[in-house]
Every structure is written in C-alpha cells, then in structure tokens.
Amino acid sequence: MEYKRTDPVRVYAPPGANTTIPENLPQPGVRNPGLYKNLCQQVTSIYKHCNEKSHASRKRNYEATKRFCRFLADNYRLEKFRNVEDRHFRAYVKCLKESGYSPNTIQSDLSGIRFFIRLSGSKNEVSINKRMDLPRREAGSENRAWLPEEKEKAKAIAERMGRNDVVTAIDLVDAFGLRLEELCTTRVEYLMSALKTGQFVVPKGKGGQRRAILLNPSQRALVGRYLDYAKAMGLQPGDYLISGSEKHGVKHEIKSLQNWMSHNREKFMVKDREKIVEVGKKKRHATISWHGLRHSYAQKTYAEALRVKPRQAEKIVSENLGHHRTKVTRIYLAEAKTKKAK
Numbered sequence: 001m002e003y004k005r006t007d008p009v010r011v012y013a014p015p016g017a018n019t020t021i022p023e024n025l026p027q028p029g030v031r032n033p034g035l036y037k038n039l040c041q042q043v044t045s046i047y048k049h050c051n052e053k054s055h056a057s058r059k060r061n062y063e064a065t066k067r068f069c070r071f072l073a074d075n076y077r078l079e080k081f082r083n084v085e086d087r088h089f090r091a092y093v094k095c096l097k098e099s100g101y102s103p104n105t106i107q108s109d110l111s112g113i114r115f116f117i118r119l120s121g122s123k124n125e126v127s128i129n130k131r132m133d134l135p136r137r138e139a140g141s142e143n144r145a146w147l148p149e150e151k152e153k154a155k156a157i158a159e160r161m162g163r164n165d166v167v168t169a170i171d172l173v174d175a176f177g178l179r180l181e182e183l184c185t186t187r188v189e190y191l192m193s194a195l196k197t198g199q200f201v202v203p204k205g206k207g208g209q210r211r212a213i214l215l216n217p218s219q220r221a222l223v224g225r226y227l228d229y230a231k232a233m234g235l236q237p238g239d240y241l242i243s244g245s246e247k248h249g250v251k252h253e254i255k256s257l258q259n260w261m262s263h264n265r266e267k268f269m270v271k272d273r274e275k276i277v278e279v280g281k282k283k284r285h286a287t288i289s290w291h292g293l294r295h296s297y298a299q300k301t302y303a304e305a306l307r308v309k310p311r312q313a314e315k316i317v318s319e320n321l322g323h324h325r326t327k328v329t330r331i332y333l334a335e336a337k338t339k340k341a342k
Contacts, residue, residue: 076088146292176320317329
C-alpha cells in the first residue's frame with residue numbers, strides 16, 4: 001500500500017487502496033510507526049469483519065479512523081484502540097480545528113471514529129458533538145445539481161467511448177435519485193416489477209432501508225427502454241443491469257464509474273459554473289459528481305410536487321431519496337432559503 005502525505009496531520013492510504021498494513025511502515029511525519037501500524041491492524045480487523053452501513057460509508061469511516069490512529073500513536077503512544085478515552089478524542093478535535101479543517105470534514109471524521117470505537121468493544125464513552133465547541137456545518141450552502149447541458153454532453157462523450165454503463169448511470173441516477181451503490185445493485189427483475197406495479201423499489205438503500213418510488217410517465221418510459229436493452233443484451237431477471245455477476249462485480253463497477261467521472265468531468269462540465277447566479281437560488285458548486293445527480297433529481301421532484309401537493313413537497317422528496325428527514329432534504333434543494341411546508 002502506498003502512503004502519501006497530504007498535509008501536516010493527515011497521512012493515509014489513497015481511496016481504493018487495499019487494507020494490508022505494510023511491513024516497512026516508516027513514512028514522513030509519523031514519529032511512532034510501530035505503534036501506528038499496531039493500531040491500524042486492529043482497526044483493519046474491525047473493518048474487514050464489519051457489514052454495517054454501505055461500503056462507501058465503511059471505507060470513509062475506516063480512512064478517518066486511521067488518521068486518528070496516527071494521532072494516538074504520535075501523541076499518546078496508545079497500544080490498544082479500544083482503550084481510546086474522551087481526552088484523546090477531544091484532543092484530536094482540537095488538533096483538527098487548529099489545522100483549519102472544514103466543519104463538514106471534522107464532523108464526518110468524528111462520526112467515523114465513533115463508529116469504530118463502538119465496534120471495538122470499548123467501554124469508554126466519547127463526547128457527542130453538542131458537548132464540544134465544534135464549528136458549524138455548512139451543508140447545503142451550494143447547489144450541486146448538474147446543468148441540463150452537462151448531462152447531455154456527458155452522455156454523448158460516454159456513448160462515443162462505448163461506455164453504456166455510464167449512460168445508464170446518468171439516466172437512472174437522474175431519473176430516480178439513486179446512490180451509486182443502489183444503481184450498481186439494480187437487477188433486471190427490479191425494472192420488470194416496476195412496470196408491473198408502477199413503483200420502482202430500492203430494496204436495500206443506505207442503512208438497509210427499503211423505499212418505493214411511484215413512476216411518472218417519463219420514468220415508466222425509461223424503465224421500458226432499459227428493459228428492452230436488457231433483453232437485447234441477453235440479461236436474465238436475476239442479473240445486474242450494469243454490474244458483472246462475478247465476485248466483487250458491484251464493487252468494480254462502482255469504482256469504474258467513479259474513475260470515469262474523475263477522468264472525464266472536465267470535458268463536459270460547464271466552465272466557471274460557480275459564476276452562474278440565479279435569483280433566489282444557492283450559488284452553484286464549482287465542480288460536479290455522481291452525487292450531484294441526486295441533487296438534480298431532488299430539485300425536479302420538488303418542483304413537480306409543488307404543483308400537485310405543495311404542503312407535502314419536501315416529504316415526498318425526502319421519502320424518494322431515502323432520507324426520511326426533510327431537514328436533510330433541504331440540502332439538496334436549490335432555493336437559498338427554503339420555507340418548511342406547513
């Protein structure tokens with residue numbers, strides 16, 4: 001595993017790296033490589049045997065906890081991860097704040113570390129966010145949705161490259177607000193059931209939650225088109241629509257889509273998109289991601305729901321996204337100041 005130094009505090013494996021702890025661990029900035037390796041081995045063991053949350057969430061929590069392990073090794077010479085105490089946790093928070101990390105990064109990292117502390121069997125309690133002087137999160141301050149021309153150009157580029165999976169991903173994530181993992185685990189039989197029942201069911205979303213999305217005419221037409229595509233490709237009802245059936249096929253497809261986005265977004269992203277200002281709307285984010293298509297879906301669904309059921313608009317979007325909390329849903333909407341429906 002290659003280790004890369006990115007700043008004075010963070011030294012960690014790059015995304016997608018395996019979880020083997022190298023024998024020759026010494027690296028720039030780590031004062032106690034032996035202790036760090038030992039702590040990482042304990043955390044890695046937990047990571048390998050954990051099946052809670054989505055793969056992406058576990059990976060993010062794992063990387064955050066390894067960064068914490070370095071801090072523990074260098075500053076406290078701690079040997080057992082389950083012996084983490086609140087004083088260690090608070091000292092790390094102070095270090096992150098002094099290093100200038102964003103509120104979102106700090107709170108996301110703390111959530112991941114708590115996750116591993118709990119799974120380690122520790123009997124020690126660490127402080128919740130409300131008991132610490134944390135900077136305020138700025139979630140939802142920018143509009144991360146794709147522009148219509150970005151979607152069309154991205155699909156055109158993918159088609160020229162022969163990446164039908166990318167075209168399918170753009171269509172279905174934009175149409176149903178799916179997460180990448182939900183998309184890559186979508187089977188042909190899900191589409192068959194959707195046409196029959198009029199509902200697209202996501203059987204296992206984030207946190208294992210099931211949700212059903214009522215089809216509108218355009219969604220029904222899209223499902224029918226991809227069923228025709230599946231038939232033409234010789235796919236069976238139990239086959240994944242875009243992922244391979246081999247071991248780790250879903251994981252490989254997720255990584256392939258993420259890599260495609262990283263390598264090609266500059267080709268279809270509107271230049272200086274953050275300078276596009278709309279009255280009453282949030283400023284646009286400078287770049288785009290797969291998750292931004294969920295924002296696009298949320299905003300379209302919200303606009304449609306306002307016309308039909310204005311008082312339930314936020315709740316409809318929340319349920320379709322799989323959040324079940326309108327407070328979280330407002331992060332996805334474009335309005336600079338969204339009033340809560342009465």
